[in-house]
Amino acid sequence: MSDAIVNRRQSIPAVLNPFQQHALVLADQQVMSDGRAALLQTLRQQGAENFKRATWPGRKVEHWKYTSVQALKTYESAGWATPVKLPEGFCSERLMTLNATRLVFVDGALDAAVSDSMPAGISLFSEADTLATQLISSHLGKIAGSVDPSRRNLFAALNSAWTAEGLLIHVAQNVILEKPIYLVHISTGSNPVANQRTLMVMEQGANAQLIEHFLSASGEAPDSGFVNTLTEIHIGQNAQLHHTRLNLEHESAAHVGAVHVNLMRDSVFNGFTVSEGSKLKRLDYHLNHCGQGASLNFAGIYLARHDQLVDYHTCIEHRVPHCTSQQIFRGIVGDKAKAVFNGRIHIFQDAQKTLAEMNNRNLLTSDSAEINTKPELEIYADDVKCAHGATISQLDDTALYYLQSRGISPSQARMMLSFGFVNELLSGLPIEDVKLWLENWLRHRFSEDRSLVSDVNPRVKSGADL
Amino acid sequence: MLEIHELYAKVEGKQILNGLSLSIKPGEVHAIMGPNGSGKSTLGNVLTGRSGYEVTSGNATLNGKNLFNLEVEERAREGLFLAFQYPVEIPGVSNMEFLKASVDARRKHLGLPDLSSFDFMKLARESSQKVSLDPAFLKRGVNEGFSGGEKKRNEIMQMMLLEPSLCILDETDSGLDIDALQVVAAGVNAMRSSARSFIVVTHYQRLLDYIIPDYVHVLSQGKIVRTGDKELAKELEDKGYGWLEKEGV
Numbered sequence: 283m284s285d286a287i288v289n290r291r292q293s294i295p296a297v298l299n300p301f302q303q304h305a306l307v308l309a310d311q312q313v314m315s316d317g318r319a320a321l322l323q324t325l326r327q328q329g330a331e332n333f334k335r336a337t338w339p340g341r342k343v344e345h346w347k348y349t350s351v352q353a354l355k356t357y358e359s360a361g362w363a364t365p366v367k368l369p370e371g372f373c374s375e376r377l378m379t380l381n382a383t384r385l386v387f388v389d390g391a392l393d394a395a396v397s398d399s400m401p402a403g404i405s406l407f408s409e410a411d412t413l414a415t416q417l418i419s420s421h422l423g424k425i426a427g428s429v430d431p432s433r434r435n436l437f438a439a440l441n442s443a444w445t446a447e448g449l450l451i452h453v454a455q456n457v458i459l460e461k462p463i464y465l466v467h468i469s470t471g472s473n474p475v476a477n478q479r480t481l482m483v484m485e486q487g488a489n490a491q492l493i494e495h496f497l498s499a500s501g502e503a504p505d506s507g508f509v510n511t512l513t514e515i516h517i518g519q520n521a522q523l524h525h526t527r528l529n530l531e532h533e534s535a536a537h538v539g540a541v542h543v544n545l546m547r548d549s550v551f552n553g554f555t556v557s558e559g560s561k562l563k564r565l566d567y568h569l570n571h572c573g574q575g576a577s578l579n580f581a582g583i584y585l586a587r588h589d590q591l592v593d594y595h596t597c598i599e600h601r602v603p604h605c606t607s608q609q610i611f612r613g614i615v616g617d618k619a620k621a622v623f624n625g626r627i628h629i630f631q632d633a634q635k636t637l638a639e640m641n642n643r644n645l646l647t648s649d650s651a652e653i654n655t656k657p658e659l660e661i662y663a664d665d666v667k668c669a670h671g672a673t674i675s676q677l678d679d680t681a682l683y684y685l686q687s688r689g690i691s692p693s694q695a696r697m698m699l700s701f702g703f704v705n706e707l708l709s710g711l712p713i714e715d716v717k718l719w720l721e722n723w724l725r726h727r728f729s730e731d732r733s734l735v736s737d738v739n740p741r742v743k744s745g746a747d748l
Numbered sequence: 749m750l751e752i753h754e755l756y757a758k759v760e761g762k763q764i765l766n767g768l769s770l771s772i773k774p775g776e777v778h779a780i781m782g783p784n785g786s787g788k789s790t791l792g793n794v795l796t797g798r799s800g801y802e803v804t805s806g807n808a809t810l811n812g813k814n815l816f817n818l819e820v821e822e823r824a825r826e827g828l829f830l831a832f833q834y835p836v837e838i839p840g841v842s843n844m845e846f847l848k849a850s851v852d853a854r855r856k857h858l859g860l861p862d863l864s865s866f867d868f869m870k871l872a873r874e875s876s877q878k879v880s881l882d883p884a885f886l887k888r889g890v891n892e893g894f895s896g897g898e899k900k901r902n903e904i905m906q907m908m909l910l911e912p913s914l915c916i917l918d919e920t921d922s923g924l925d926i927d928a929l930q931v932v933a934a935g936v937n938a939m940r941s942s943a944r945s946f947i948v949v950t951h952y953q954r955l956l957d958y959i960i961p962d963y964v965h966v967l968s969q970g971k972i973v974r975t976g977d978k979e980l981a982k983e984l985e986d987k988g989y990g991w992l993e994k995e996g997v
Contacts, residue, residue: 679799684836687796688850688906689824689857698849702840706889 299338300358305440306330308362308475312446318408321415322445325423329442336436345435348622348654349593353536353562357508360474363389368396368468368499376497378719382464385449388499389469389507390476392449403452404463407445407479414450422448422481425514426542428570433597435566437538441477441512448479453488453521462491462524462713469498469535471505478511484521484549491524493716496539498532505532508562511539517549519573524712529557529565530723533590536562545605547573553580554711556720558727559590559619567596571605571633582611583704586619586651587733593622598640600633600666609640612704616647616733626658629666636666644674645703647736677703677736693735700735701728749774749945750914755806756970757794764790766970767806772914775942779956779981780949782967783989788949789833791967792916796830797823810914824850825857827913831903831920838890843902846890847872851909875908878938880931897928904935915939916947921955933958953985966992 298306309330314322339346365388373386373396383404385397392406405414422445426438453459467478484490494513498505509531517523523543531537537560543551557563569578584592598607607627615621625640644653657670677699685695705724711717728734750772757765764787772778782788794801795808797820808815815823838846848868855862863871873883879901891899900920907915917936921929936946936959948959956964956978964980965972966989974980974992 678836681836681838683798683820684832684838685846685849686820687798687824687830687832688846688910689821689853690846690849691821691853692819694849694853698841698845699838702838702889704840706840709889 298334301354302334302338304358304360305333306443309443311362312444314446315408318446321407321410321418325442325445328423329439329445332434332439333436333443336434336439339436345595345624348620349562349564349591351562354508356506356536357474360508363470363474363476363507365389365391365393366470366499368393372396372499376501377466378464378493378495378716380462380464380493380713380715382462382493384464384466386466386468387478390447390478403454403457405450407448407450410450414452417452417483418450418481421483421514421516423514425516425544426512426540426568428544428572429542429568429597429599435540437510437564438512438540438542438566441479441510441540444477444510445479446477448481451480451482451492453482453484453490455485455518456487457485458489459491462493464493465495467494467496467509467511469496469505469507469509469531471498471500471503471507471532471535474506474508476507476509478509480511480513482513482515482523484515484517484523486518486520488518488521490522491713492526494525494527496529496531496537498535500532503532504534506534508536509539511537513539513541515541515543517543517545517551519547520549521546522550522552524552525554526711526716527553527555528720529555529563531558531560531563533558533560533588535560538562538564540566540568542568542570544570544572545576545578548575549573550576551578551580552710552712553578555582555594557584557592557594559584559586559592559621561591563591564593565595567594568599569597569607570599571601571607574602574604577606578608579710580607580609581707581710583707584611584613584621584623585615585704585727585734586613586621587616587731588619589617590619591621592619595622595624595626597626597628598638600627600629600636600638602630603632603634603636605633606637607639610707611642612644612707613642613653614645614647614700614704614734614736615651615653618648618650620652621654623653623655623672624658625656625670627660627668627670629661629663629668631662633663634665636663636668638666638668640670642672643703645676645700645736646674647700647734697728697732697735701725749776750808750810752808753806755794755808756804757790758802758804759790759800763804764970765794768967768971770965770972772945772947774945775940776963777940777946777948777959777961779961779964780947780967781951781964781981781984786967787970788967789918792830792918792947792949795823795916796820796828821853824910825854829907829910829912829915831900831907831915831917833918833920833922835891835899835903837892837894839892841890842886843888843890844869844872844886847886847906847909850906854910871909875905878908879905879935881905896923897925900924900928900932901935904932908935908939913943914945914947916949918949919951920948921950921952929955930958953981956981968992
């Protein structure tokens with residue numbers, strides 16, 4: 283009897299849902315020159331294959347337990363975005379003013395009119411020279427592919443299936459980039475689907491700063507776009523990268539993104555991320571220690587209000603000994619919004635003398651807001667130091683009293699403390715202009731809308747009650 | 749200025765103040781001394797209205813206004829200031845922002861116009877120099893990573909900016925080295941005026957060498973058991989508090 287059931291299950295062919303089917307049709311619609319098609323063929327085919335085989339997200343799929351992809355139904359017949367001209371003055375109004383190499387992508391395509399010229403080492407896949415072609419074929423897909431197949435996100439596979447263009451950033455040996463690279467990705471929402479692929483290869487001793495800034499063309503009007511992004515970064519021996527990623531799209535946008543980083547011997551990754559919730563926002567970070575002595579420091583802020591969703595899944599693999607990782611995430615969730623923080627640390631059996639710390643703190647500002655925080659530690663080595671903490675809390679009463687005792691109203695005091703709760707993490711940012719811009723952005727968020735200010739002492743349910 | 753009459757208060761169900769009465773006239777400096785647990789810090793917290801400190805009977809008025817009818821922030825705007833024994837660290841909120849918000853609130857209450865950011869910065873810098881605090885501290889998080897002495901100097905700077913009518917210094921001398929003590933005392937002395945009064949809560953006579961009090965009160969088991977002038981503080985320093993209890997006062 284039971285055998286029959288097993289057989290029947292095995293015999294059921296994988297049925298693709300309408301989104302999956304349409305996604306593959308979209309891949310077939312992409313047109314490329316022969317050279318590029320050859321360069322990307324394997325990646326695209328494998329991506330499509332993996333995407334087809336992957337289990338579709340649902341309540342029973344562990345890494346999608348709290349995040350519904352229902353929003354993707356909207357895109358079951360959507361077409362590729364056709365880039366639109368940005369309104370006059372857009373860049374000066376909405377982008378950071380930085381002393382940086384700015385490259386602006388609109389719906390996945392470079393907008394040369396508002397971008398700086400590409401310095402040596404940076405090129406589109408479509409304009410790759412011999413060296414760039416070599417780098418792309420030796421690294422593209424390999425960094426994301428180094429993650430255990432069971433841990434891979436099906437949207438990373440889809441991104442590969444959809445990769446017809448992309449950006450390569452190559453920082454040669456011992457080169458220190460004086461100017462940060464500021465990549466701007468604007469979704470106009472005029473035509474829904476866009477794909478973005480970035481590959482960064484840092485050779486031995488290289489040093490760079492990369493900022494990825496995602497936003498919607500209109501701050502007010504709905505953005506119907508679905509954007510799938512994947513950034514792969516190889517940090518060579520002794521190289522150092524500071525990476526900032528801002529996902530500040532309009533709340534009507536859907537964004538699924540991933541950052542995959544492989545750290546070689548004695549390299550350093552300093553990461554910082556801020557995101558605001560939207561109808562679907564899922565961000566995966568895979569940070570892998572591949573060479574001894576590597577270290578990473580990673581901080582993140584998420585804000586969600588209205589009925590937004592924001593979901594961070596981070597995964598740090600300590601594959602080799604003597605590496606360190608420090609991770610700190612803070613979030614504020616209000617109204618009926620929902621946030622997920624899933625922090626996984628995997629310490630391989632050989633990874634002795636690992637130091638790994640992870641901390642996640644949350645403020646809930648309404649009774650109907652939801653936060654799901656889950657540390658996931660897998661430790662197979664015995665001589666390691668690993669610490670984690672997760673809290674869902676309210677504002678500190680003593681701090682409130684202190685502010686009030688100076689004449690500050692409770693309402694203003696709560697705003698200052700809620701703002702301070704996340705603003706504190708900005709102090710680690712190395713570029714002053716980025717820090718100031720973000721601080722102003724946060725200040726604006728907190729002053730325009732009290733939904734992120736903790737005025738209540740919400741009930742906290744433990745996992746057992748859910 | 750301040751009239752406290754037969755004040756009884758509880759903290760976490762425990763009776764701490766037991767009928768404390770105290771009258772302070774404008775311009776006076778009153779020192780309050782007493783053994784651990786006698787209710788010295790409770791007095792400051794009760795007067796400022798900290799939650800968890802429950803007044804069971806008695807009353808207190810500041811310039812004729814019943815303090816216990818006012819919220820914490822309203823008492824502050826009326827001119828009550830408590831220099832905390834343990835100033836609170838608030839990372840992520842800059843000291844400057846905090847000071848501006850408190851000065852704005854006080855000025856608004858007094859019907860004075862808001863200071864411009866420029867004028868406020870200037871004022872804040874001047875005040876920080878008066879307490880020998882590097883103006884760079886204005887940009888840091890409130891008390892974040894400040895040493896004990898820096899925190900206390902920050903308290904005195906706030907006092908200077910807010911220009912309160914009644915200042916309560918809650919063991920401001922604890923944890924201070926001699927240099928910092930002198931800076932703090934000089935700050936307080938510069939603030940003394942015929943219109944401003946002080947309650948100086950301390951364990952040690954040493955602070956009173958620098959801030960000369962008009963009255964010294966000894967607090968024991970929640971009420972004032974003896975009142976004298978600065979000589980009383982010296983006597984306490986020599987004999988401890990035991991002799992007062994033996995005398996059965």
